[in-house]
Amino acid sequence: MNLKKTFFVSLATLTLLSLETTINSTNHNDKVASASTISRELKHNxxxxxxxGKSTKARYLKKGNEVVIYGYKTLxxxxxAYxxxxxxxxVSNLNSSSKKANKKVAKSTNKKAATTTNNESSDSKIPSIYKKWLKNRRKGNLVAIRDTQSGDPDGDPKSIAIISKIRKGDPISIPSDIAPTASHLDIGTTVDIVKGKLGYFLTWSNNYGGTAINLKDFEFKPYDSTYKKLVKKLTPYCSPKEFNWGTGYAITFTPTTNISSLPSGSSPISGTYGQPHTLTAGKRITLLNPDILINGKGQYVLEGSKSDNTYDVPIKQITHLVKPKSKK
Structure with a gap:
């Protein structure tokens, strides 16, 4: 399962969410609910x-730092939080626990921009094995060692986390951080490891929210020389030349056996998406966002999505690859 594909649901869904979260301009006298000036720690970037309520190009504030809160408003x-x-x-990015800022800080920052402290985040407490997994994300992928699911690190049912069932042996691609672009400020992705109530979680999020997986339910499988050979073999069938595995574009082929879609996901915003579907043996199919992963059986699979469903197709069951037409 590719976290990027799971998170981005579908272009149509994201477009609807974008329309919902883009708010018409109001005058400069918008009211902010006043509150005692407090300092709260960020639990996510x-x-x-x-x-x-519109996202900006400003850099993310890093998790673990503290921000001074002057009030709240609902949009x-x-x-x-202002x-x-x-x-x-x-507010969903703030820890529930808070502390009152001392009077000196409150007075000195009341008319200035909120500042973050130089406190180090809790990165030093993250087990070294998990840091290594994140560092080597392009050299292997995660594999579920038991049936589990993605969700919110703190088990919050009201979060806008995307929840998906993950079966034992399913591969998980660790996505890379993606910076927002001028045309898609809301699609930037932040990947991190945080400590939740049930352990350490790999989280990925953008301005719509996010989701996470409990790392105790996974192991890291490194790629061997076969991976490079497969990349070299299959890349010509993906377009354009700037193609990067796991991000964008498509691949067309014919499976030699029926392939069932991976379990569907759901979210409090979009509801359940991706009704179960099966790719038919002998019928040509085009999958989006193709990626090469290794599953719990040690088999390399081609993972891709179509109509809000994701499929893991064993490489050995792929035939009649179609080369994309070159653009003039």
Whole structure:
């Protein structure tokens, strides 16, 4: 299962969410619910928003740091915290525990931009084995060692986490951090490891929210020389030349056996998506966002998505690959 494909659900869903979260401009007298000035720690990297609820190009605030909160306001059913200088962050990125800022800090920052402390995050407490997995994300993938599911690190049922069932032996690709672009400020992805109530979680999120997997339910499988050979063999069948495995574009082939889709996911926003479907043996199919992964049986599979479903097709069961037509 590719986390990027699981998270991005479908282009249509993201378009609808974008329309829902884009808020019409209001005047400069928008009211912010006043609150005692407090300092709260970030439990996730936090994107910066304007007073109208629109994401900005500003760099994410790093998890583990503290921000001074001057008040709260709700925009389109989402609660934001005002951190000064016209900047807002989602309350969902803050730890539930809070502490009052001392009077000296409150006075010195009341008319200035909110600042983060130089406190180190809890990275030093993360087991070294998990850090190594993240560092080597392009040299292997995770494999579930038991049946599990993705969700919220703190088990919050009201979160906007995407929840998907993951079967024992299913491969999981660790995505790379993706910076927002000028045309897609809301699609940037942040990947991190955080400590939740049930252990350490690999999390990935963008401005719509995110989801996570408990790393105790997985092991890391490194790729061998076969992986490079498969990349070399299959890359010509993906377009364009700038193609990178696991990100964008498509591949067309014919499976030699029926292939069932992976378990579907759901989210409090979009509901259940991706009804179960089976690829028919002998019938040509085009899959989006192809990736090469290794599963719990040690088999290399071609993973891709179509119509909100994701499939893991064993490489040995792929025939009649179709080369893309070159653009003039």
């Amino acid at each position: 936090a994107a910066i928003y304007t007073k109208n 389109h059913s989402k609660k934001f 951190i000064g200088n016209g900047k807002y962050i989602l």
